[in-house]
Amino acid sequence: MITNGVKYTGGLIRIRKLLKGDPIDGGILPIHLALKVMAHALPFVHIRDVDGAQEIGAIDRIPLRLSLYLHGCRPVPRYQVDFSSITSSPSSSTMATENTIDNVTGDTTLSLKKLNLVQRSVFSPPRIYHPVETFISLVKNYVRHKLMDIQQGHHRIRSNMSRAERDAIDSLRSNKKLVVKPADKGSAVVVMDRQYYVDEIRSQLGDSDTYLQIPHDPTSDITKKNCILSLRFCTLGVIDKKLGEFLVNSYPVCPVLYTLPKIHKNLICPPGRPIVASTGSLLSPLAMVLEKILSPLLSHIPSFLRDTSHFLSAIRGLGVVPAECYLLTLDVNSLYTNINNSDGIKAVESFLNDTTEFSSDLKEFCVALLTLILTKNFFLFEDDFFIQLNGTAMGSNVAPPYANIFMADFESNFVYTHVLFQQFCPLWKRYIDDIF
Numbered sequence: 001m002i003t004n005g006v007k008y009t010g011g012l013i014r015i016r017k018l019l020k021g022d023p024i025d026g027g028i029l030p031i032h033l034a035l036k037v038m039a040h041a042l043p044f045v046h047i048r049d050v051d052g053a054q055e056i057g058a059i060d061r062i063p064l065r066l067s068l069y070l071h072g073c074r075p076v077p078r079y080q081v082d083f084s085s086i087t088s089s090p091s092s093s094t095m096a097t098e099n100t101i102d103n104v105t106g107d108t109t110l111s112l113k114k115l116n117l118v119q120r121s122v123f124s125p126p127r128i129y130h131p132v133e134t135f136i137s138l139v140k141n142y143v144r145h146k147l148m149d150i151q152q153g154h155h156r157i158r159s160n161m162s163r164a165e166r167d168a169i170d171s172l173r174s175n176k177k178l179v180v181k182p183a184d185k186g187s188a189v190v191v192m193d194r195q196y197y198v199d200e201i202r203s204q205l206g207d208s209d210t211y212l213q214i215p216h217d218p219t220s221d222i223t224k225k226n227c228i229l230s231l232r233f234c235t236l237g238v239i240d241k242k243l244g245e246f247l248v249n250s251y252p253v254c255p256v257l258y259t260l261p262k263i264h265k266n267l268i269c270p271p272g273r274p275i276v277a278s279t280g281s282l283l284s285p286l287a288m289v290l291e292k293i294l295s296p297l298l299s300h301i302p303s304f305l306r307d308t309s310h311f312l313s314a315i316r317g318l319g320v321v322p323a324e325c326y327l328l329t330l331d332v333n334s335l336y337t338n339i340n341n342s343d344g345i346k347a348v349e350s351f352l353n354d355t356t357e358f359s360s361d362l363k364e365f366c367v368a369l370l371t372l373i374l375t376k377n378f379f380l381f382e383d384d385f386f387i388q389l390n391g392t393a394m395g396s397n398v399a400p401p402y403a404n405i406f407m408a409d410f411e412s413n414f415v416y417t418h419v420l421f422q423q424f425c426p427l428w429k430r431y432i433d434d435i436f
Contacts, residue, residue: 110239110362112246115292119246184260184273192261192270198382200272201259205386210337214378214385219252222282222376229368238365247289252282255379255393257386274337276379276393283373287397290369293362294348294401297355301408302416305431314429321426332407332433336399337391339406341374344392347409348402373398403432 112118159166172178172191179197181190205211227248234244259272278284298304305311332338348370352363373396377388392399407430415421415428429436 108359109237110243110289110293110365112240112243115243115289117243117246117288117292119242181259181261183264184262184270185264188263190261190263190270196269197259197272201257201274201381204259204272204274205257205381210388210390211386212389214387217254217385218376218378218387219254219282222372222378223248223252225372225376226282226286229372233361233365233368236361238359238361243289247285249280249282249285252284253280255281255283255395257379257381274394276377276395278379278393278395283376284397286369286373287399290366290373291397291401293366294398294405297351297357298401298404300355301404303408303411303428303430303435304404305429305436311429311431311436314427318427325426327436330435332435335403335407335433336394337388339391339403341390344374344402344406345371347406350409351405370398370402400432407433 161169172180177194179192179194181192181197182188183190205213230239230244230247233239234241239247255276255278257274257276259274261270261272263270265271278287299306305314345367349363349367352358352366358366374392377393377396379386379388379393392402411428411430421428427436
């Protein structure tokens with residue numbers, strides 16, 4: 001509980017230390033100033049003129065809210081859009097063919113149904129269905145009796161692990177100096193020193209060309225931009241009201257960065273593959289919608305490979321090849337994080353302009369979504385917020401089609417037009433960043 005004041009350093013509250021009660025270098029602020037500091041740093045702390053008793057009550061509630069905040073819980077964003085009053089005018093020729101997105105109703109406006117998406121359900125089944133309630137009650141009674149038998153020694157449970165194995169698992173679980181992660185490739189489980197794991201991530205975040213640390217949570221600002229974007233294209237008739245509501249995530253979780261160790265590259269000090277856990281985040285609905293729009297168009301890319309069967313079919317299609325031909329493989333180094341944002345957006349814009357399936361309004365909608373996703377891609381690591389300056393995060397739904405389109409643009413400009421390629425390469429296929 002915070003009583004006399006809040007430790008404060010340079011305008012940024014160290015939330016985790018506040019919760020633990022650890023000392024922080026810096027001066028002690030009076031309660032009313034501490035509340036103002038928190039209101040500036042945390043979007044859920046609101047300040048108004050209150051007397052002393054109300055002020056102490058507000059302080060008492062802050063630790064709980066901070067705890068929820070650290071676990072990814074967020075309040076309703078400050079900016080919300082009421083789509084019910086919108087009278088949209090359908091955009092002309094939003095979709096023209098069936099090989100992209102099924103035009104279910106003949107209407108040209110994008111909808112959740114056409115994109116095969118559903119709004120997250122908030123349905124809670126009523127607790128009045130007696131057969132189900134009776135079954136649950138019987139199971140609870142059975143489990144309760146079994147537990148009582150075990151506690152009284154009437155029933156002995158045989159474990160499939162030895163005592164030493166159980167102790168080893170408990171020891172690993174309780175050791176805060178270790179991190180357990182699945183390997184980047186294969187099915188191995190990697191036990192790592194936590195300090196090395198953190199230092200390796202910090203070294204990646206130290207790349208100033210790719211990442212930038214920001215002083216506060218940008219959720220509120222990004223939500224405002226997202227609401228403006230959704231409202232605009234809903235008014236134009238590019239998307240319907242339900243899809244507009246889908247794009248604005250009212251209860252977003254904070255994206256979190258973690259890495260998967262690449263033990264196939266270094267078994268002792270493996271580098272980490274950065275992944276942003278963005279499911280349920282603010283930009284997740286935008287990435288889901290854009291992925292649904294772009295993915296059907298990837299089949300137009302000459303080098304596109306869908307899966308292994310597609311690759312084998314392409315090999316068989318070569319027929320008899322000269323004896324001097326060799327099968328070579330190439331890999332693009334860190335493709336997702338190495339795509340320059342402006343170049344990637346231009347590549348997608350050019351790719352969409354070459355298609356005749358979409359209207360100009362829908363193409364503009366896709367570019368607007370992509371721009372917001374790429375330029376506002378933020379995440380949390382430990383207590384710090386970062387924004388990605390270049391590339392897309394692995395973990396985003398739109399990352400694979402976006403990378404595919406960028407590579408297709410690169411191939412058109414630098415590969416297919418090269419004289420050596422035209423002379424010596426009978427087949428060029430690619431699965432995102434793996435080239436054959």
